[in-house]
Amino acid sequence: MKVFKKICKVILAIILTIVLVGSLAAVIALNYKTVLASHKIKDVVNSAKTFDDIEISDSVKIVGVGEATHGSSEFQTLKLEMLKKLVEENGFTAFALEADFADCLEANEFIQGGEGNARDIVNNMSFKIYHTAEMARILDWMREYNLSVPKEKSLRFYGFDMQNPEKGVDFLKNYMEENGITGIDTTSLDYFVDEERTEQITKEDAEKIKAELSEIRKAVETKDVIAAKVTENIESTVDYVFAEGMDMYGYRDKAMADNVTWILEREKKVGSGKVMLAAHDGHISKAPHSSMMPTTMGHILKEKYGDEYYSLGTDFFKGKANISVLSITTEEYQRKDYYVTTADPIAYQAKYMKDKKFYLDFETISPETDKKVYDLVHSPVSMGTVGEGFTGIYYIYHSAYRTEMAPVDLYDGMIFYYQVHATVPQY
Numbered sequence: 001m002k003v004f005k006k007i008c009k010v011i012l013a014i015i016l017t018i019v020l021v022g023s024l025a026a027v028i029a030l031n032y033k034t035v036l037a038s039h040k041i042k043d044v045v046n047s048a049k050t051f052d053d054i055e056i057s058d059s060v061k062i063v064g065v066g067e068a069t070h071g072s073s074e075f076q077t078l079k080l081e082m083l084k085k086l087v088e089e090n091g092f093t094a095f096a097l098e099a100d101f102a103d104c105l106e107a108n109e110f111i112q113g114g115e116g117n118a119r120d121i122v123n124n125m126s127f128k129i130y131h132t133a134e135m136a137r138i139l140d141w142m143r144e145y146n147l148s149v150p151k152e153k154s155l156r157f158y159g160f161d162m163q164n165p166e167k168g169v170d171f172l173k174n175y176m177e178e179n180g181i182t183g184i185d186t187t188s189l190d191y192f193v194d195e196e197r198t199e200q201i202t203k204e205d206a207e208k209i210k211a212e213l214s215e216i217r218k219a220v221e222t223k224d225v226i227a228a229k230v231t232e233n234i235e236s237t238v239d240y241v242f243a244e245g246m247d248m249y250g251y252r253d254k255a256m257a258d259n260v261t262w263i264l265e266r267e268k269k270v271g272s273g274k275v276m277l278a279a280h281d282g283h284i285s286k287a288p289h290s291s292m293m294p295t296t297m298g299h300i301l302k303e304k305y306g307d308e309y310y311s312l313g314t315d316f317f318k319g320k321a322n323i324s325v326l327s328i329t330t331e332e333y334q335r336k337d338y339y340v341t342t343a344d345p346i347a348y349q350a351k352y353m354k355d356k357k358f359y360l361d362f363e364t365i366s367p368e369t370d371k372k373v374y375d376l377v378h379s380p381v382s383m384g385t386v387g388e389g390f391t392g393i394y395y396i397y398h399s400a401y402r403t404e405m406a407p408v409d410l411y412d413g414m415i416f417y418y419q420v421h422a423t424v425p426q427y
Contacts, residue, residue: 071388283297316416
């Protein structure tokens with residue numbers, strides 16, 4: 001009996017060892033790139049610049065500031081840090097966010113001295129990723145800045161996206177009521193604000209909506225350029241509904257690029273003609289993160305404006321992001337803090353920096369004096385591109401939240417973080 005027990009113990013120990021070794025092997029197999037990236041590269045550390053070292057040329061009119069995740073505090077904090085720098089050092093007068101044009105009108109009114117408080121305003125935005133203390137601080141700073149300068153130097157807050165037409169419809173109806181504009185049928189337009197609707201919009205519905213928008217535009221275009229722009233933005237949403245497959249992404253980015261051009265042209269008249277954009281890395285990048293993507297807003301802007309557009313990407317080595325949960329078991333809206341790693345060997349070098357972050361300007365990295373760094377940023381690197389939607393299966397399919405491309409093909413420069421932390425949105 002004692003011999004039998006000993007044999008059982010040996011067998012159990014062997015089984016446990018196999019399970020442990022197998023589990024360890026599986027973890028390594030899934031994360032071997034992260035392990036390989038976890039080493040010091042002295043040349044990168046020596047070439048790294050601090051945030052204060054960032055210098056944007058006076059010839060640049062648009063700076064696209066990216067974020068590798070929508071739900072990490074460091075990236076939302078970067079928005080304000082870069083805005084302050086661009087305003088104070090380069091005379092920028094406009095901040096434009098990856099949010100619906102009409103969705104940001106209340107924020108702009110607030111920073112001009114309007115009523116309300118910043119936290120309530122960001123919590124009222126359609127994208128819950130912006131329901132954060134970090135975003136509220138941006139509004140508060142812009143408001144305080146505007147109170148301290150002459151009106152001609154004041155800042156403006158815009159949205160350049162077009163996915164939430166309901167905010168635009170509400171704005172237009174209120175505008176028409178306040179300005180005594182009557183006799184325009186908005187029955188079809190009400191589709192976007194009818195919370196009880198279940199049927200999909202048809203081509204016939206779309207034509208009726210466009211006709212109503214055309215009538216509203218005729219009534220407002222000579223009185224208010226903002227109201228007229230809202231009608232155009234809603235109209236772009238109508239066509240977006242009928243885009244199919246990957247064409248939807250291309251359509252949206254083109255529409256956003258068109259909105260940025262409109263904002264820039266307006267700023268040339270009312271401000272300095274310089275605009276900072278804040279969006280996901282996948283939108284501000286000079287090229288798509290995937291061969292399946294037809295184009296990006298950043299690519300369109302780079303083609304149109306050349307060196308007047310500066311694409312500033314971001315990445316991190318490890319950390320958490322607050323993301324909406326993709327689920328097939330429930331329709332309930334949920335958010336969760338997900339821990340992810342990127343396997344980016346460049347971002348790993350932030351571990352050795354004082355603030356655990358650093359900046360690289362790709363245009364100033366020379367193949368003669370910084371060959372190792374030059375070769376690295378010109379070679380495919382695993383980088384984070386975490387979208388607004390995540391599920392546990394993504395831990396197996398890393399391509400769902402990583403891209404492997406040469407950093408210089410995507411951005412003009414990048415800010416790298418060693419570790420990021422999740423935002424805490426209110427919703």
